[in-house]
Amino acid sequence: MWNVPNILTLCRFLLIPAYLVVFEAGYIRSAFFILLLAGATDVLDGYIARRRGLVTDLGSMLDPLADKSMMIAVILSLVFSQMISWQAACAMFLRDAGMIAGSAYFHFRGKKTVPANAMGKLTTALYYVAILLIIFELPYAHAYLWFVISVSILTSIIYILQFNLLHKRAGKPQSLDKPR
Template sequence: MNLPNLLTLIRFAMVPIYLFVFFSDIQPYRVRILLALGIILFAGLTDLADGYLARRNKQVTQLGTLLDPLADKLMLMAVFASLLISGKIGLWAAGAIVFRDVVMIVCSAVFHMQGLKTVPANIFGKITTVLYYIALFLLMFDFAIAQSFLWIVIGISYFTSMIYMFQVKGINEHWM
């Protein structure tokens, strides 16, 4: 187990910690939301660190390529589930986010099990993740533009997924 993959596993552990804090009775509400947001940001920083370390130390692995986006998606799905349960987003938005992420997770797992290469995170995925983090901040603190911004990010995420699928197809031409 290399350090980048260990950091990815730490991100998996951050998911239940985030949910515990978000749904806790910590008062005042803003403190609880700031703590929850801090956990999300810590997970984001470990994501940046593991990617940087993997590339710098030439420790990019197929396992890491598979687990890294899975950890990101699970965190985002947990966050959006918490926002749905707390009434900060609607069912349609949550459904659109979860549907896309579940499809991406299942496709990546199927590609991996079939021996196909998966694509490491690209600039479009990174931009989409940053935009989702901005949307989360706006939603958690009830900014007026939060819902509109979220729908824009959802649209961008679907576009990014199409790019990913074309890239997977391109690097696996001999298999398909």
Template structure:
């Protein structure tokens, strides 16, 4: 196992740590939980950079990296839903999109189809989600409206990925 993949695997540990901090009674728990979320984002950038720089991009890493990202986002949205910082419909939209991406990626991976690496739109979606999560965690005005813009953009990004996948593999499933 290479270093970028080990970093990706370590990011899985950050998911329960985020939840533990978010639902704890410790002082400044929102800052601590958001710090863990930022650490997950930074290690995502680092493992991707290391994989590309050292030419250690693997099929396993290409599947696990977006999986851990989406699981973290789902955990955060679940915590925000349970504390009424975000509505059910917005959370459901995020869950449907991200679970759809997880299932689709896994299906294509196990069918030995070529998968699509993150493109600029995918990376922008991630950054925009982090901004939305910051706004939601800290109860900022306009947070949910901003989130809806990000949700629409994320679905558009998903359609672009599906189109690219179709072109790469030359047929639907």
């Protein structure tokens, strides 16, 4: 339970209020660097967990929860500072809240969850780029954000399909006759 990857994940939870305090104080670019630090701990905890065989059920649940919680904090800070529209914030929030709720629901029901895949990781990276563009007020930032929102909805659909496929296979009656 208490291993380096899980401790890094817990540190990521602590970076959420740090991000919000720094952002609210008006140090928006510094807040972005806290966000990057959170992203780095995410990459590092996953790498260490897989490389050293330290993947745990707790870490598998907390890691995406930390990611989504940070993203929700970022969304709220950007919308309240009027850096993004309410429509974009709602689209991002509903997607992430749905992922958190679904993950928690299935975890506590003892169901297997679909691990992060390349599409989900790509979506996270694209969100970081979108946030960078918005914070630094670069051209086409909002158009790019809507592109990323579209990609994130697509990856959510893929996760749902993978989850359904995983549980259809798990629930399928097995034949007693084994092919030879």
